[in-house]
Amino acid sequence: MKKTLTFAIMTAFIVSIIGCSSGNKEEASGKPAASGATETKAPEKVKLSLWHNYTGDDLRAQTMRATLEQFQKDNPNIELDVQGIPPDGYRARLKTVAAANEMPDLFVMWPGVMTREFVGGELLQPINELLDSKPEWKEGFLPNSFTEFTVDEKTYGAPMALSPTSILYYNKTIFDEHNVQPPKTWDDLMNLVDTFKKAKITPIALGNKAAWVAQSSILSSLADRVTGTEWFLKAAAGDGAKFTDPEFVEALKHLQQLSDAKAFQDGFNSIDNTQMEQMFAQGKAAMMIDGGWALTNLAANASPEALAAMRATVLPSIPGGKGNPDSLSGVVGTGLGLSKKVEGARKDAAFKLIYAMANPEVQKKTLEGNQLVSYKVELDTSKVTPIFAEVYKLLGTVTTTPVYDGRLSSAVADVVNNGLQELLMGGNPEAIAKKIQAAHEKELAGSK
Amino acid sequence: MTTSTRIKGFILIGLLPALLLYSFFVIVPIFWSAYYGFFDWKGLGSAKFIGLTNYVEVFNDPIFWTGFKNNMLIVAASVFGQVPIAMILALLLTRASLFQRMIRASIFMPMVLSSVVVGIIWGYIYHPQIGVLNFVLDATGLEMIKKVWLSDPSVSMYAIMVPIIWNYIGPYMIIFIAALQNTSPEINDAASLDGVGPVRKLFQVTLPMIWDTIKVVIVLCISGSLKAFDLIYVMTGGGPAHTTEVLASYMYNSTFNVYRFGYGSAISTAIIILSLILILGSQYLMKRDYR
Numbered sequence: 001m002k003k004t005l006t007f008a009i010m011t012a013f014i015v016s017i018i019g020c021s022s023g024n025k026e027e028a029s030g031k032p033a034a035s036g037a038t039e040t041k042a043p044e045k046v047k048l049s050l051w052h053n054y055t056g057d058d059l060r061a062q063t064m065r066a067t068l069e070q071f072q073k074d075n076p077n078i079e080l081d082v083q084g085i086p087p088d089g090y091r092a093r094l095k096t097v098a099a100a101n102e103m104p105d106l107f108v109m110w111p112g113v114m115t116r117e118f119v120g121g122e123l124l125q126p127i128n129e130l131l132d133s134k135p136e137w138k139e140g141f142l143p144n145s146f147t148e149f150t151v152d153e154k155t156y157g158a159p160m161a162l163s164p165t166s167i168l169y170y171n172k173t174i175f176d177e178h179n180v181q182p183p184k185t186w187d188d189l190m191n192l193v194d195t196f197k198k199a200k201i202t203p204i205a206l207g208n209k210a211a212w213v214a215q216s217s218i219l220s221s222l223a224d225r226v227t228g229t230e231w232f233l234k235a236a237a238g239d240g241a242k243f244t245d246p247e248f249v250e251a252l253k254h255l256q257q258l259s260d261a262k263a264f265q266d267g268f269n270s271i272d273n274t275q276m277e278q279m280f281a282q283g284k285a286a287m288m289i290d291g292g293w294a295l296t297n298l299a300a301n302a303s304p305e306a307l308a309a310m311r312a313t314v315l316p317s318i319p320g321g322k323g324n325p326d327s328l329s330g331v332v333g334t335g336l337g338l339s340k341k342v343e344g345a346r347k348d349a350a351f352k353l354i355y356a357m358a359n360p361e362v363q364k365k366t367l368e369g370n371q372l373v374s375y376k377v378e379l380d381t382s383k384v385t386p387i388f389a390e391v392y393k394l395l396g397t398v399t400t401t402p403v404y405d406g407r408l409s410s411a412v413a414d415v416v417n418n419g420l421q422e423l424l425m426g427g428n429p430e431a432i433a434k435k436i437q438a439a440h441e442k443e444l445a446g447s448k
Numbered sequence: 449m450t451t452s453t454r455i456k457g458f459i460l461i462g463l464l465p466a467l468l469l470y471s472f473f474v475i476v477p478i479f480w481s482a483y484y485g486f487f488d489w490k491g492l493g494s495a496k497f498i499g500l501t502n503y504v505e506v507f508n509d510p511i512f513w514t515g516f517k518n519n520m521l522i523v524a525a526s527v528f529g530q531v532p533i534a535m536i537l538a539l540l541l542t543r544a545s546l547f548q549r550m551i552r553a554s555i556f557m558p559m560v561l562s563s564v565v566v567g568i569i570w571g572y573i574y575h576p577q578i579g580v581l582n583f584v585l586d587a588t589g590l591e592m593i594k595k596v597w598l599s600d601p602s603v604s605m606y607a608i609m610v611p612i613i614w615n616y617i618g619p620y621m622i623i624f625i626a627a628l629q630n631t632s633p634e635i636n637d638a639a640s641l642d643g644v645g646p647v648r649k650l651f652q653v654t655l656p657m658i659w660d661t662i663k664v665v666i667v668l669c670i671s672g673s674l675k676a677f678d679l680i681y682v683m684t685g686g687g688p689a690h691t692t693e694v695l696a697s698y699m700y701n702s703t704f705n706v707y708r709f710g711y712g713s714a715i716s717t718a719i720i721i722l723s724l725i726l727i728l729g730s731q732y733l734m735k736r737d738y739r
Contacts, residue, residue, distance in 0.1 A: 092704045099491035099709065117707075121492030211687055267576025267596035269688035279577070411706045422689035425601065446488060 046346045048353065049081040049104040050336075053090040058296040059369030060161075064357070067365075071356045078349045098123060106350055109157055109337030111148030112406040118337065119151040125340045126154035130351040140360055145332050145374040148406065158358045161333025161366065162374040165291040165403050166221035166315060167391060173309040174201060174286045183316040186254065193263040196286050204258070205285035206268040207276030208424065211417035214255070215404050217289045219420060220329035221315045223251035224401045228322030236407045238444040243437040244430075247322070252429035254318060259424040269421055281306050289315065292330070292372045292391065299370040299385045310387040312394055327399045331406045332374045367392075408440070415439040478720060485714035491707045502714035512715065515695040516722065518605055522694065523673040523726070525609040526616070527666055534617050534665070538624030539650070552625075556618035563615065567682025570611040574598050574683075598684050601691040608692060611679055616672065620665050627661035628654070663734050670730055674723045695719045 050068075054061035065084075072080055083104070085093055090108070097103055103123055109115060118124050131138045131146075141159070149157040170182055178199060183189035196203040208214045224232065227247040234241035235248070242248075258264065265285065268276075273290070274297065280288040281302035288294075298307060317325030336354045338347075356362070363375040368383045372392065381389040405413035419432040485502050489495035506512050537555060541548045558566055573580045574597035582594050597607040631654065639653045655662070677696035680686065686693035686701060693701075699719065703712030 095491055095704065095707060117490065117492055123492070209685060209687065211685075265577060267599040270571075270574070270576060270596065270598035270684065284577075411708060414701070414706045418687065418689045421687055425599075425688060427689070 044345055045077050045079060046349045047079045047081060048106060048342075048346060048349055049083070050353070051083050051085060051090075051094065051104045051107040053085055053087040053108055053334075055084040055086050058300045060296050060366060060371040063362070063365045063369045064160075067357060067362050071353060075349070075352065078352070080353075103339045103341075105339050105342045105346070106336050106353060107339075108334045110334055111157065111159065111332050113409060115149055115156055115337070116151055119156060123340055124156045125338050125342070126156055127158065127338055127351070127354060128155050130354060131155060131158065134355065137355070137359065140363075140376050142374045142376060144400075148332055149335055157335030157337055158354065159332035159335045159374045160358050160363070162330065162372040162395075163292050163333050164328050164330035164372065164391070164395060164400070166217045166289055166329045167292065167294075167312050167394070168287060168289050168315050169280060169294065169310055169312050169387070170287045171280070171283055171285075171309050172311050174283065175311075182311070182313045185316050186318045189316045190257065190261060192286070193258070193261045197262060202265040202279070202285040203263045203287060205276045205279040205288040206264040207271040207273045207279075208269050208421060209272045211421055212405060212413075213273055213276070213290075214420040214424060215413070215417050216329075217291055218258075218315075219251070219255060219416070220403045221289075221327075221401065222255055222318075223248065223404070224327065224329060225315065225318045225321045225323040225325060226251040226254065229324075229327075229401050231322065232402060232404075232407070235440075236402075238440065243440060244433045249429050249433050252423055252433060255420070256423050256426075256429060259426075264424070269424065277301075283309070295372070295385070295388050295391060296370045298387065307385045307387055310390075312387060312391045314394070314398055323401070324399060326397070327401045329403045330400045331403050333372075409443050412436065412440045412443050478717075481713040482717040482720075483713075484710055485717050487710040489708075489710040491709045495710065498710075502711050503718070505711065506714050506718050511690045511693060511698060512695070512718070514690055515693045515698040518692060518694045519674055519676065521605055522609060522612060522676050523670055525613055526669040526673045529609070529613045530617055530620055530669060531662070531665055533613070534620035535624055535662075537617070537621045538628060539654075541621070542625055542628050552621070555621060558615045559618040563678035564682050566611060566615050567679045570679075571598070571683050574607055598692075599688055601688070604684065604688075604692050608680055608683060611683075612673075612676060615679065620669070623661060623665055624658070627658040631657045663731075666730060666734065667727060670726055671723060674719065674726070695722075 052064065052068075054064040068080065068082060072078075081104075091110075091114075094103075094107060094109075098118065098121060101123070109118065115124075142162070145159050146155050149155050149159065168182070174196075175182065178195055180192055180195060181188075183192055193203040206213065206218075227245075227250075231241050231245070231247060235243055235245070265279070276288060277290065277294050277297055278301070279285050280290075281298055283306065298310070302310075314326065314328045336357055338350055338354065342350050360375065360377070363373045364377045367373050367375075367377050367379060370384050370388045372395065379389065379392055384392075404416055408416065415436055419427070419435055423429060423432050484495075486497060486499060487495035488498045488501075541552050572578070576582070576596045576599065579597070581597065585591060585594050595603050595607075598604050635653060635657070636649070639649050644653065675696055676694050677700065680692060680694055680697055681700070684692045686697040690698075695715065696719070699712050699715040702708050702715060
């Protein structure tokens with residue numbers, strides 16, 4: 001009975017989301033389009049809807065919400081209909097309205113697969129016009145910032161953040177107590193695992209319940225060390241390389257070595273990313289492999305002493321590997337996507353808002369909120385946590401390699417994620433590689 | 449004659465609003481989703497008609513059958529766990545003394561909690577590092593049966609069943625209590641006068657009198673178990689590596705995580721077909737009742 005009710009409510013909820021947003025849209029697009037056609041010059045009141053996922057209490061989210069409020073104050077003729085959606089459900093809701101072709105005017109959008117899928121669905125319009133009108137701003141972004149937002153030479157977003165996905169965080173205090181150094185090679189790492197196991201400390205904290213952690217944070221970098229970036233790009237394009245190739249199987253075997261050596265705490269497949277960050281912050285684990293997003297969370301939750309003990313480095317090199325060991329996997333962060341339906345005065349207003357959310361000043365504030373950005377900004381280290389300053393410095397010295405779920409379609413990434421859970425429970429690497437390749441071939445065949 | 453047609457007409461008019469709503473929100477979407485099952489659709493852009501390919505894939509998909517097997521385990525746990533426990537509790541708690549009312553309320557309580565809350569609470573009970581369960585096992589010297597309850601595929605499904613049974617016993621117990629209170633006391637008294645012992649009275653008098661209610665509860669149990677989703681979604685998300693996947697969670701993941709809307713629709717249609725078979729099968733079995 002209860003379950004029926006839950007389902008009914010869920011259905012009603014989804015229907016109401018679609019219903020509401022469509023209602024807003026008609027209201028929003030109907031009025032200004034009619035009046036905008038007659039006189040475009042007058043400061044006509046325009047309405048824009050915006051969806052974002054800055055609902056949290058971290059500094060980043062606070063900065064972005066404050067930016068929106070400021071924009072609203074500065075532009076009384078632009079009326080914003082802002083909807084903040086908690087991050088966990090954000091992608092699913094965006095995809096749901098995308099399926100119904102009822103997108104908000106502006107929305108926080110991921111680069112890579114999501115951008116390409118939305119462009120493929122003809123839901124977006126490019127923002128090149130805006131970028132070209134502010135060349136200084138455009139120049140200020142780090143190299144390759146727009147690559148993952150660009151489809152067929154048209155750019156659909158300006159990144160508001162940067163997400164390195166696989167940083168090896170370690171606890172200096174614990175390392176000093178055991179007289180060990182951060183690992184440079186794979187053997188170092190395996191020795192560290194032994195040392196910490198003997199001392200009854202969890203070597204590496206892992207929270208892989210949501211299954212993307214092992215893939216995005218560990219495998220993306222680890223596999224790159226073994227196979228090299230070129231191989232992965234070829235395999236992702238289905239052109240001359242396959243996931244059943246010995247190099248990829250080798251990478252899977254390396255990952256499995258970690259779980260075989262019990263490098264992770266018990267039950268890593270049933271705790272989540274946040275709990276893993278807590279474990280590391282509380283000094284219950286010597287290391288963790290996590291993305292740049294951990295920095296904001298740690299800054300908000302860890303004690304100052306714990307933060308002071310944290311250090312960051314890249315994953316160790318792997319003997320015989322083809323990849324550059326001075327690299328880490330990463331993607332540029334989200335940017336604002338612009339719906340195809342926005343035109344005329346509303347489009348000008350939308351451009352204004354996109355700039356307001358990603359201009360140099362906001363990028364700087366974001367950086368000071370312990371969130372990495374893909375923009376050239378001088379960092380005032382006194383305003384951020386020491387671990388953030390260290391990661392920021394580290395990023396200046398390494399190159400960035402692709403992330404698996406940033407390149408592979410959602411369906412294939414899902415098979416990789418589940419495959420890694422299986423691998424870490426003792427699954428057969430060859431069989432898992434086969435499953436991944438099969439899913440990937442199906443996807444490639446479908447998109448042709 | 450005219451009166452009876454008028455009554456029938458009145459019944460029809462009375463039923464119409466509910467019927468309309470029901471067909472609009474339940475019946476039509478079922479067919480709609482069966483129709484979507486014929487397409488290769490990512491949720492974006494145009495859908496491509498691919499005939500029965502999705503349905504063939506569903507029935508050849510090992511994960512679908514893992515989900516089906518897990519659903520069957522939950523059905524078994526509900527029918528052979530929830531129903532007897534609810535029945536025993538109902539028999540013990542038919543009277544309405546203060547103490548019994550309190551126990552009844554506390555058994556019913558998990559129903560009032562949101563299943564997300566229940567899932568999180570049990571997630572912490574089973575937590576590998578700070579979980580209460582492992583702590584209690586440690587404290588009582590039972591270390592050897594300590595497990596990583598939700599990550600170990602050999603026990604995770606059973607670990608999940610415990611909160612499912614615990615969570616949904618309440619309403620079945622209430623239904624049974626209502627049925628027991630509606631049985632006629634004369635028959636009970638007559639049985640007592642005839643010198644029937646309590647066990648025999650239970651099996652030959654009480655249970656046959658509420659057999660219809662039991663049938664309804666079993667059907668509710670089966671259909672509820674086939675829809676099991678919320679607790680599992682919160683506790684394990686169907687993982688690790690699909691080992692605790694049930695049909696509904698697999699359908700959800702295929703649709704909203706992987707964005708294969710067509711395939712997800714095909715799975716949900718398959719769920720409906722399997723559920724109908726099960727419900728009809730159980731009805732048929734229970735027709736030959738022991739009244």
